[in-house]
Amino acid sequence: MNKIAKILILLIIILFILCLCTSYVHAATTQVIDKNTESKLVEIKENAAKSLEDYQQKYGSEAYGFTAYILNLVRIYSIPFGFIGITISAIYQYIIGIRHLENNERGLVMMVSCITILVICQILPLAFAIVVKFGRG
Numbered sequence: 001m002n003k004i005a006k007i008l009i010l011l012i013i014i015l016f017i018l019c020l021c022t023s024y025v026h027a028a029t030t031q032v033i034d035k036n037t038e039s040k041l042v043e044i045k046e047n048a049a050k051s052l053e054d055y056q057q058k059y060g061s062e063a064y065g066f067t068a069y070i071l072n073l074v075r076i077y078s079i080p081f082g083f084i085g086i087t088i089s090a091i092y093q094y095i096i097g098i099r100h101l102e103n104n105e106r107g108l109v110m111m112v113s114c115i116t117i118l119v120i121c122q123i124l125p126l127a128f129a130i131v132v133k134f135g136r137g
Contacts, residue, residue: 064132072126082118089114 055072056065093107 034080068125068128068132071128074121075125078118078121082114082121085114085117091113 052069055063055069059065059068070075089107089110091107092103092110097104097107
């Protein structure tokens, strides 16, 4: 056999072994995950449902309560994404932009947009609460 055929057969065997190993590891981890985290998942679901009910009672409507609940989640999760975006844009502006000036401008635009989105995500729940509480009368 020539070298190409030997290499091809060797690659097929390696891929087959990798597929078997990953399927075995996946089967083992799903059983462990299912046993250990089932009660935690139920607890998280119950806490989220209770929190949603609290918002619905606080705002006096299902729609307003659900909107306030979603805006609160957006407020909480926007902080790490905002900081990650600011970090990436700072890398573009101050590290990569030293050698490539087009990336310097890209970094500045990204940083301004990340900060703007972060501020909007932090102020939006407050603005919603003010409009719903005092705007409805």
